[in-house]
Amino acid sequence: VFDVLIVGGGPAGAAAAIYTARKGIRTGVIADRFGGQVLDTLSIENFISVKETDGQKFAVALEQHVKEYDVDIMNTQRASKIVPGKIKEVHTESGAVLRAKSVIISTGARWREINVPGEKEYRNHGVAYCPHCDGPLFKGKRVAVIGGGNSGVEAAIDLAGIVEHVTLIEFGAELRADAVLQRKLATLRNVKVIKSAQTSEIHGDGKKVNGLSYTDRESGQSHRVDLEGVFVQIGLVPNTEWLKGTIELSKHGEIEVDAKGQTSETGIFAAGDVTTVPYKQIVIAVGEGAKAALGSFDYLIRSSAD
Ligand code: FAD
Numbered sequence: 099v100f101d102v103l104i105v106g107g108g109p110a111g112a113a114a115a116i117y118t119a120r121k122g123i124r125t126g127v128i129a130d131r132f133g134g135q136v137l138d139t140l141s142i143e144n145f146i147s148v149k150e151t152d153g154q155k156f157a158v159a160l161e162q163h164v165k166e167y168d169v170d171i172m173n174t175q176r177a178s179k180i181v182p183g184k185i186k187e188v189h190t191e192s193g194a195v196l197r198a199k200s201v202i203i204s205t206g207a208r209w210r211e212i213n214v215p216g217e218k219e220y221r222n223h224g225v226a227y228c229p230h231c232d233g234p235l236f237k238g239k240r241v242a243v244i245g246g247g248n249s250g251v252e253a254a255i256d257l258a259g260i261v262e263h264v265t266l267i268e269f270g271a272e273l274r275a276d277a278v279l280q281r282k283l284a285t286l287r288n289v290k291v292i293k294s295a296q297t298s299e300i301h302g303d304g305k306k307v308n309g310l311s312y313t314d315r316e317s318g319q320s321h322r323v324d325l326e327g328v329f330v331q332i333g334l335v336p337n338t339e340w341l342k343g344t345i346e347l348s349k350h351g352e353i354e355v356d357a358k359g360q361t362s363e364t365g366i367f368a369a370g371d372v373t374t375v376p377y378k379q380i381v382i383a384v385g386e387g388a389k390a391a392l393g394s395f396d397y398l399i400r401s402s403a404d
Pocket residue numbers: 105106107108109110111128129130131132133134135136138139140141142143144145175176177178204205206207208209227228231232337340369370371372378379380381383
C-alpha cells in the first residue's frame with residue numbers, strides 16, 4: 099500500500115512526488131506519458147528562473163529530479179477507475195489494482211483540436227494553443243485566433259498588444275464571449291472579426307505556417323488569409339473521463355478542489371490543469387502539485403492518529 103499514489107506524471111505530478119517523497123513516505127506515480135504536455139512543447143520561456151528551455155529537456159529534467167528520490171514510477175500505465183475509501187484503489191487499463199492511503203490526481207488536460215489539414219503538420223511551427231506561452235514568438239507578425247468564446251476573445255485581446263494583426267474566426271453567427279470582453283475587443287484597431295466562418299485548412303511552406311483558409315458558412319465561398327500564426331482556442335479538455343461518477347467535477351469536467359487541493363472525496367487530492375484552478379501553466383501546475391502533496395501529508399498525519 100502506497101502512502102501517496104500520484105496519478106499523472108506532468109509538472110503537477112512530478113512536483114507532488116518530490117514533495118511527498120521528501121517527507122519520507124511511500125510514494126508512487128502512475129503516468130500514461132511521464133512529462134505530460136511539455137513533451138509537445140517546443141520552447142518554454144516562462145518557467146521562472148529558467149530563461150529558456152525546450153519541452154523535451156524540461157520533461158527529462160522533471161524525471162531526473164523525481165528519480166533523485168525513492169519514488170516508484172509506473173510509466174505508460176493508464177488509470178481507468180478510482181475507488182474511494184480509507185484505502186483508495188486505482189485500477190489501471192492493464193488490469194492492475196494499486197492501493198494507497200491517499201491519492202493525488204494530476205492527469206492534466208488536452209487542447210481541443212480543429213482537425214483540419216495543416217494543424218498537426220504545423221503544430222509548434224505556427225500552430226499554437228497557448229497565448230500566454232507562445233504569444234511573444236509572434237511579435238510583429240499576423241495571426242489568427244480560432245474560436246470566439248471567452249478564451250478566444252481573451253487571446254485576441256492579449257495578442258493584439260503583441261502582434262501586428264489578429265483575425266478572430268468564429269464558427270457561429272455571433273461571438274460567445276462575455277459582453278465586457280466583446281466591448282474591449284471592439285476597441286482594438288488591429289483586430290478583425292470574421293463570423294460564420296469554418297476554418298478549412300492551415301497552409302504552410304513545408305516549414306512554417308503562411309496562411310489559413312475558411313469557408314463563409316452563409317455564402318459557401320472560400321477565402322484565404324495570409325498570416326504567420328494560428329492560435330486554436332476552442333477549449334481545453336480535462337482528462338477526467340475516468341473519474342465521472344466518483345469525484346465532483348465542474349460543468350467543464352474539471353475536478354473541484356479546495357485551497358489545499360482536496361477533492362470531494364476525503365484523502366483524494368488533485369492538482370494542475372485537471373482542476374478548476376484557473377490559468378493553465380507549468381509554473382502554476384508545479385505550485386499546485388506541491389500544495390496537494392502537503393495537503394495529502396497533512397491528511398495522512400491526521401488520519402493515522404485516529
Ligand atoms: P499535464 O502536463 O497534462 O500532465 C498530465 C499527466 O497525466 C501526463 O503524464 C499524462 O500522461 C497523465 N495522464 C493523463 N491521463 C491519465 C490516466 N488516465 N492515467 C494515468 N496518467 C494519465 N505552459 C507554460 O507554462 N509555458 C509554456 O511555454 C507552455 N507551452 C505549452 C505548449 C503546448 C503545445 C501545450 C500543449 C501546453 C503548453 N503549456 C505551457 C501548458 C503546460 O504544458 C501545462 O499547463 C502543464 O503541462 C500542466 O501540467 P499538469 O501536470 O497539470 O498536466
